[in-house]
Amino acid sequence: MINQVYRLVSPRQFEVTYKDRSLKFDEDFVVIRPTHLSICAADQRYYTGTRGFEALAKKLPMALVHEGIGKVVYDPRGELSSGTLVVMVPNTPLEQDDIIAENYLRSSKFRSSGYDGFMQDYVFLGRDRIVPLPDNINPQVAAFTELITISTHAIARFERKSHLRRQVFGVWGDGNLGFITALILKKKYKDSKVIVFGKTEYKLDNFTFVDEVYQIDRIPEDLWIDHGFECVGGQGSQFAINQIIDYIQPEGSISILGVSEYPVEINTRMVLEKGITVIGSSRSGREDFVQTVDFMKEYPDILEYFGILVGHVCVVKTIQDIIHAFEKDLTSSWGKTVMEWRI
Template sequence: MRAITVAPGVADSLRLDEAWPEPHPEEGAILVEALAVGICGTDHEIIAGEFGEAPPDTDRLVIGHESLGRVLEDPTGSLHPGDLVAGIVRRPDPVPCANCAVDEWDMCRNGQYTEHGIKALSGFARDRWRIPPKFAVGLDPDLAHVGVLLEPAAVVAKAWDHIDRIGQRAEWQPQTVLVAGAGPIGLLAALLASQRGLTVHVLDRTPTGPKPALVAALGATYHTSTVNELDFEPDIIVECTGAPSVVLDVMCKAAPVGIVCLTGVSSGGRIIDFDAGALNRTLVLENNVVFGSVNSNRRHWELAAGALGRADPSWLGNLVTRRVPVEAYAEAYHPGPDDIKVVLEFAR
């Protein structure tokens, strides 16, 4: 069996293992044939040796956390052979903490969770994988071409779920959304905003390539200016870049009673001269909320599946800018200038 693996903590250790062991039944009752895995910034950071953790019984980690597969067998009857399926990335910690105990593993408090392809669990970039029914999300057959987008869509489904919940603290009728960043997370965040009937603005510094057309196809407005140059104050801001200067700028840009959701992860190590007092004054006097959001639980995966099902399939298909066969895996993990989402294909 083929698998794409790395030695965690060792830069440039990516390789294709041609004789990787078959998934052990203890991994889960459902046996899945891999169709595709999506590639994101987390994978690039793991390949660079910045983080990642192998399972306890090996020194190599099968990467890949954005999955799409076809069920080969499911003795539990929750799914059927031939069904499309994606695997939920995170597993609750073994203690468990208060949140993991109620299946909110995305809100784990003690950090003892595990994650497929990232932290102590084999990922989905292998010909076959297993998953317990609780962590298997079935997909409509119509999503066969784009179902690999479910994991990033689940991330933004959680972000929007928490935005909606925070908005209930007071009478609130948001109209305008700013999404900072037009990568996969940003574009999917804009998609879910448009599905809510909001006026959507997307800011990205890339003036060419496929991004402006994808934003326009949502009926949204594309900006290449800085945050401070925008002539409006959004009710909601979803920050998807993790760029420290953009993070600070959007926190100061929200309208009164606004909500800023941070989904981009900053690398750290940069010091910026910033007026923290002015930010504090704005947040307090305008009753604004800034919060972070990462990962997702099963409910968010199901919300994401519904959102993808309501979306224009051709628009979703255009998010995937490259499809690379597993034999050319090295090419897939080498970013291109116009890439949005690169997909490594195992089977068709």
């Protein structure tokens, strides 16, 4: 079959390429037709050309988007019926390690980061790279399941590496990742206090499920947290991490989730004085997707909260529609832009 792949060839310019793919392939692969794709900040850095000249020269042309769901078109084993809705796992490990998780192996491939993402007519995925979704799930929410798995993964690492006094959590960041992380923490630790710190009042108004919210320049001096989660990213992560260091109790942990293109300075003196554990987390693996889907099944009401994050929904039938969706996303101050993939 001829598969059409919609690749970014230069900033703000997409082209269609054609790849011939036989259906007589390894039975470990399944053919998926994408239905809903979600635009990530990383996709925007490629689209706008702000990723850096060297990275663009090395990775383009490339199909974007690593957040998405689709329906099974063909399963050579017949285990999954046609039309089954699944979430697609963008990380593709090439080896297994008893210590290092698949998303940290340097040999792993990650879609829309040097390898074609989900902006294709059909995606050929390993059987272990898909996770079936509940029948009644909102597909616009399910589209950014991958982003939710980032928080799931970070919290799982926190649970393994931090001490057990977990009375007060602090989440820095009033955007999508901060919203998701705070929500999962509140669900998992019902008896604990979750406090969110951000810059923008109207964004903080969306955090109705947490115990307290504060603007970062109006934090009470006597406030303390046991553990902190940095969900800011960019240059702002420097200020966020240092503020967490100021307000965290000794021997607490700081989970860093935000991505910064450039190195940031942190107050290592106080990291040492307080005996703080710093936990880095990046991306996620299949197990995080399974846990996230199970979490959605266990707490179905969480999907209503995630629905608040659905921003623009753009129907995509042409390349011009793709450009429109990315440009629309650039003007959005809150939530995720979802593409209904009908191209």
